[in-house]
Amino acid sequence: MEIARIRGLQEKAIDAQANRDALMARRDQEENERMWRKKEKVEALKKAESEAIMRKARSEQVQNKEHYIAVQAQRERHDFERVLAEQKKQISLDLDREKSLHAARRRNGDFVRQQIRDKEQIVIEDRKKHFEEGVRMEEEARQRRVRLAEVKSKKLIELRDAGIPMKYCNEIERKIHHPNSTLQAST
Numbered sequence: 001m002e003i004a005r006i007r008g009l010q011e012k013a014i015d016a017q018a019n020r021d022a023l024m025a026r027r028d029q030e031e032n033e034r035m036w037r038k039k040e041k042v043e044a045l046k047k048a049e050s051e052a053i054m055r056k057a058r059s060e061q062v063q064n065k066e067h068y069i070a071v072q073a074q075r076e077r078h079d080f081e082r083v084l085a086e087q088k089k090q091i092s093l094d095l096d097r098e099k100s101l102h103a104a105r106r107r108n109g110d111f112v113r114q115q116i117r118d119k120e121q122i123v124i125e126d127r128k129k130h131f132e133e134g135v136r137m138e139e140e141a142r143q144r145r146v147r148l149a150e151v152k153s154k155k156l157i158e159l160r161d162a163g164i165p166m167k168y169c170n171e172i173e174r175k176i177h178h179p180n181s182t183l184q185a186s187t
Helices: 001-160 166-177 179-186
Strands: none
Touching: 001 166
């Protein structure tokens, strides 16, 4: 009985301790959640401040860029007008110079055209000579071939008249008329 009472007291003590531990754990969790929410709030405020600073900086950057563009445009307009005036002046000078040179060009034009015609005629004559030379060389080669064929035929007739057997004469004739076939047969 005494043991049961002691055991009951122990169980109550354990339960009370468990309740205290659970309460402390819940308080710790609540404290952690409060700290986390506070940290989140601080970070959100920092982020909002940073974004506001970035927006302001971007706005200033855009304004500065617009101002720079306006200044640059004014400068470019001024430079353009200055360059345009210089170009007009240069064009006027060039026109005057061109007029004075035009007469000289006209005088030289006929001379240059005549030189071109003369050179073209020389080229035509050279081509004609080359062509005629080619025709002449082709004719000479043709005549050499004809003479060679005549000599070969004459020699073949002389061999037959000399009594060389027909078998050898036919072989020689074949070699005369088809010289490449003997080279191919030997390879």
